[in-house]
Amino acid sequence: MxxxxxxxxxxxxxxxxxxxxxxxxxxxxxxxxxxxxxxxxxxxxxxxxxxxxxxxxxxxxxxxxxxxxxxxxxxxxxxxxxxxxxxxxxxxxxxxxxxxxxxxxxxxxxxxxxxxxxxSDRIVTGGVTVDPRSVELVLEELPGVSAAAVAGLPDDDWGETVVALVVSEPDTDADPEELIGRARERLSASELPRRVEFIDALPVNANGKIDRAAVRAAFSGASLA
CATH class of the missing domain: 3.40.50.12780 (ANL, N-terminal domain)
Incomplete structure (x- = not known):
């Protein structure tokens, strides 16, 4: 399309x-x-x-x-x-x-x-429950973003923190800090991704749905394979 x-x-x-x-x-x-x-x-x-x-x-x-x-x-x-x-x-x-x-x-x-x-995908950070899909929808409405996948990463202080993998539109600058800054205007402090990484394609499972374990692995240093 x-x-x-x-x-x-x-x-x-x-x-x-x-x-x-x-x-x-x-x-x-x-x-x-x-x-x-x-x-x-x-x-x-x-x-x-x-x-x-x-x-x-x-x-x-x-x-x-x-x-x-x-x-x-x-x-x-x-x-x-x-x-x-x-x-x-x-x-x-x-x-x-x-x-x-x-x-x-x-x-x-x-x-x-x-x-x-x-x-099962919900993220609990600092006692607040975050719906990852709601965060993804906000990120995907930002200029230069083609798709996003959000997950919770284990955190000693907050229980979990929000992280995001992002696929950028062609010919756009991939700047994680700039993206987080734009997202801050539309997301609460609990929903705002603390880390953003850009990737060529989102990891999906055999059913074609976002593989959130693979999203977490991308931030923990594990392989996406």
């Missing part, structure tokens, strides 16, 4: 799912006229829980839309998404039929679902 390619006249839709689309990919695609739909699901729930059609993606960038008619979605006090319905594998649910997804999100006033990350 990037570059100077034109939108094929026969293209009816692009469905993006499996992992969050990073950076400006979706906004840029929508602006250029690509009919992008965003979906959220997991294997235990028939691979689809909610889907945002192209019109909604253009209206509310970031939402994955309304839950399917046959699916119930509930948000726990800690932000975890629970799912129930006939598409959910009964072996993965509690006694009331709810599947704990391990994902964090919210439902807005219109019932649209928003995904912010994984509970």
């Amino acid at each position: 990037r570059g100077d390619r034109t939108v094929p006249s026969t293209l009816r839709g692009l469905l993006i799912g499996g992992a969050a689309a990073g950076g400006a990919l979706v906004p840029e695609g929508v602006e250029r006229g690509y009919p992008i739909a965003l979906t959220y699901g997991l294997t235990e729930a028939g691979s689809q829980v909610a889907t945002a059609p192209p019109a909604l993606v253009a209206e509310k960038p970031g939402t994955v839309g309304l839950p399917l008619d046959v699916v119930e979605v509930r948000i726990q006090d800690d932000g975890e998404i629970l799912v129930r319905g006939p598409t959910v594998s009964p072996g993965a649910t509690n006694t009331e039929g709810w599947l704990a997804t391990g994902d964090v999100g919210r439902l807005d006033d219109d019932g649209h679902l928003w995904i912010s990350g994984r509970i």
Whole structure:
């Protein structure tokens, strides 16, 4: 969707799912006229829980839309998404039929679902819980940033500190201190990355999702291989 390619006249839709689309990919695609739909699901729930059609993606960038008619979605006090319905594998649910997804999100006033990350990815620094995806979204909106991956690095004083791997846009200066300075204007002291490293491509796992263990390894001196 990037570059100077034109939108094929026969293209009816692009469905993006499996992992969050990073950076400006979706906004840029929508602006250029690509009919992008965003979906959220997991294997235990028939691979689809909610889907945002192209019109909604253009209206509310970031939402994955309304839950399917046959699916119930509930948000726990800690932000975890629970799912129930006939598409959910009964072996993965509690006694009331709810599947704990391990994902964090919210439902807005219109019932649209928003995904912010994984509970296991949360960073606790100085007693404050930080959602890495929220930090990544801020970093990816900064000029010159193509994509970002955030993780918590063990710290004797704070428990964890926030660190970030960043992929820069072509032909831009990669200056970690300058990036941290710009991010300081939009992030709280707890959310602000203490260290930033630039990299050619973000480390991902076999499912194409950010490998946060590899992000931590990049700052601890371990190999990313």
